[in-house]
Amino acid sequence: MGGARFEPVRAVRAYERVVEQIEEAIESGALTPGQRLPSERELMVQLSVGRSTVREALRVLQARGLVRSRPGDPNGAEVLPFSPAALHKSMTTLARVEELSLGELVQFRMVLDSAAILLAARLRTDEQLAGMAEAVAAMRAAAGTGSGSESGTGTDSGPGTGTDSGPGTGWGVVDTEAFGRADVAFHDAVVAASGNKLIQICTDVVRQIVLRQIAARIDAADDRQALMRRSIRHHEEVIAAIRAGDGPLAAQLSRKAMYDYYAPYVAESETSALRALLE
Amino acid sequence: MGGARFEPVRAVRAYERVVEQIEEAIESGALTPGQRLPSERELMVQLSVGRSTVREALRVLQARGLVRSRPGDPNGAEVLPFSPAALHKSMTTLARVEELSLGELVQFRMVLDSAAILLAARLRTDEQLAGMAEAVAAMRAAAGTGSGSESGTGTDSGPGTGTDSGPGTGWGVVDTEAFGRADVAFHDAVVAASGNKLIQICTDVVRQIVLRQIAARIDAADDRQALMRRSIRHHEEVIAAIRAGDGPLAAQLSRKAMYDYYAPYVAESETSALRALLE
DNA sequence: AAGAATTTGTTCGTATGTATG
DNA sequence: GCATACATACGAACAAATTCT
Secondary structure, eight states: OOOOOOOOOOOOOHHHHHHHHHHHHHHTTSSOTTOBOOOHHHHHHHTTOOHHHHHHHHHHHHHTTSEEOOTTOSSOOEEOOOOTHHHHHHHHHHHHHTTOOHHHHHHHHHHHHHHHHHHHHHHOOHHHHHHHHHHHHHHHHHHTOSOSSOOOOOOOOOSSSSTTOOTTOOSSSOOHHHHHHHHHHHHHHHHHHHTOHHHHHHHHHHHHHHHHHHHHHHHHOTTHHHHHHHHHHHHHHHHHHHHTTOHHHHHHHHHHHHHHHHGGGSOHHHHHHHHTTTO | OOOOOOOOOOOOOHHHHHHHHHHHHHHTTSSOTTOBOOOHHHHHHHTTOOHHHHHHHHHHHHHTTSEEOOTTOSSOOEEOOOOTHHHHHHHHHHHHHTTOOHHHHHHHHHHHHHHHHHHHHHHOOHHHHHHHHHHHHHHHHHHTOSOSSOOOOOOOOOSSSSTTOOTTOOSSSOOHHHHHHHHHHHHHHHHHHHTOHHHHHHHHHHHHHHHHHHHHHHHHOTTHHHHHHHHHHHHHHHHHHHHTTOHHHHHHHHHHHHHHHHGGGSOHHHHHHHHTTTO
């Protein structure tokens, strides 16, 4: 009894077979980024399918961010290096149709970011630590405030980043855009030090989604500079804890910092769930 | 100076415009799951594009999991309820082409799972707690071991789940498949209690990817029953901590449990990064 | 610098298998 | 069983874009 088990045969479309073949070639490494696929007409001969079928398959692969094809390119479609664009798209869709609340997104960031910081406190190199300090210095510069605190970091502001072409912002006062960039650079340095690419990509994606939802409200805040100063102080505390190797403290500080920064925009019914992470 | 800023005009394909229109209709809620799109021929009239263009757009939408079309369906393509399938696909691709190591995946699970447990310890209802206990009872039943420990949980094994049709496994001994299902049910109950859908989906996706990588090795282990017993004991300790409302303890126990379970399959060079989370 | 050759983008017509009534 | 409408698939044709000569 029970030797053979049959599955219902789902009618597999021709274009899916094409997608599978090319996908397999890419994911297995037989096709590496930068290499070219055969032209559509040659693919249609090699695979013995019509051109429309080939094109539909290429569209799917393009939607997944695996290849790109340009009109007139004598070579075929180009195999792309992986980018989290498809992941970003999926999560954005998820956020819209599943009505992911801002609270959930911020909570997710608090979890992943504090984990990254916990790991970074253990695994960071001195260069990575210097990169974090540099980013905070850039935040200070963008906030237009002389100094945030009495921290002993000897690194001065990185060259060139910031006050070159911010449209509509004056000099020496506040450059919201540059501040945001420096903030991103800080967190990038942290997740890079954590050594976990998955955390890196997910935090990156979620950060963009969060920012898209509240960028307007942050820009409209009239106490921006005060917010920036507090954020800078928090970051400096985090760096100090990382430098001291106290991961749990650094992680807790980072959760607190993110809570303080984003909580005003989260629905009141959800802030308690955020505070549950502050402990 | 600087008033108008021009962007390079990227030639936007016709099919992309079609994708955007339909996508917008779905994400905005104008089209809800279960509803039907117009037929391809009608879309091609409404949008004044050719048939192939419509089809390529539908392929992209199908690849994103937003619609599904079947041959012969008198209605058009069906709008689907959101499923994390596209997210899963993206992450799987990421894991393959970026060579995400098993260590990174397990680390990610440790972070998200322990966060979910921390939240669940605060926010769970009694029903959700009962569901977790039920899942652990099912794990005990599947492991074929009389009792895992002297824990005082009064719930007996849930009805029906488990020993009905495991192929090739005897009765009363070990049913690896049922054990896995019960384990999944436990973690599902936890993330449901955490109240964060994003954590739920991400843990679900990553769990499947991890399992796909090491399922064979787990099946081949000859001390499976010992592993199961230890896993059950760990889960019972976690439940006890959740019941007591001690979130940090529950989270720490869960990280330890996952480390014990998966560390043997992780490269030795990576286990230290995992232990960094154990604190 | 201009034109030829090739490739993708798009349309259209046709044939086939399938689901619904 | 039959008619209808649909998706699937093929392939020819033309337009637009790119590269090479």
